Amino acid sequence: MTGDHAALTYSSYLALDEILGAQRPRSDEHDEMLFIVIHQVYELWFKQLLHEFARAQQVLADGETAHALHTLRRSLTILKVVVAQIDVLETMTPRQFTSFRARLDASSGFQSAQFREVEAVLGRRDARVFGHYPAGEQRSRIEAAMNRPSLFDSFMTYLALHDYDVPAKSLHRDVSAPLEPSAELQRVLLRVYQDDAGEAQICERLVDLDEGVQEWRYRHVKMVERVIGHKVGTGGSAGADYLKTTLFTPTFPDLWAVRSEL
Ligand code: HEM
């Protein structure tokens, strides 16, 4: 040991004092601990997903197929884990949730800034989400993500580097605008699939990602229905009925559209 630095330990390296001291139930109800821990684990995985997506965007913009596939594969594995976590929360019955629900006040998943950042990095551009974020650091991070190229934009750069004739409208678009389906781009994607090389595998991993997010939404809405039925949400929405309206919006519409032609 040098100087007066304490030796690194398991708990100091992992900052366990901080993370294990951060569960603060507001009621004495047994199940509130599970509710808090599940959400904290989600937020940690969201943080890791954002870290992986940033890497995926870098390597795609460098045209590196193998590294991109590796990073996308890891992201998908994380996504599967967070979808599976819903099984644990579903062991909580409606009465158990109701026992502490009032203590949540008006807080809700609407306020998960990292979830909104994940959506923005993937390509969602929707100012409605800002209704739940007053000016501040969280809002700025979501705005920044909506104003830089999305994962799909990085994929456009990747395809261009691999000599595909990506339409200028897709390659040099205003990245702060929503991704619009494009017939011209779909023709390029068909070629990618016909070549059946690494580029097509990237397409498949992006479809996996899109499907995985849709799967999360479906599992979340079913969990909501079984736990609170059709009650209105703490965040002020219609609850399950609102969540159902978000189910069928794909992140990468062109990758779905081409499938009828393959
Ligand atoms: C008992 C468990 C849960 C219930 C009953 C529940 C309920 C709801 C409801 C009713 C909404 C609509 C907003 C509102 O009006 O409050 C919502 C939104 C949301 N919840 Fe949950 N939730 C649960 C667990 C989770 C978990 C574990 C996560 C993981 C982070 C999560 C993330 C979200 C997100 C991100 C939204 C916004 C979705 C969107 O606008 O597309 N929720 N939830």
Ligand SMILES: N[C@@H](CC(=O)c1ccccc1NC=O)C(=O)O
């Ligand atoms: N919106 C839920 C409450 C809820 O689930 C929640 C509350 C605070 C923090 C995270 C939550 N999870 C997802 O919405 C409800 O209406 O019961």
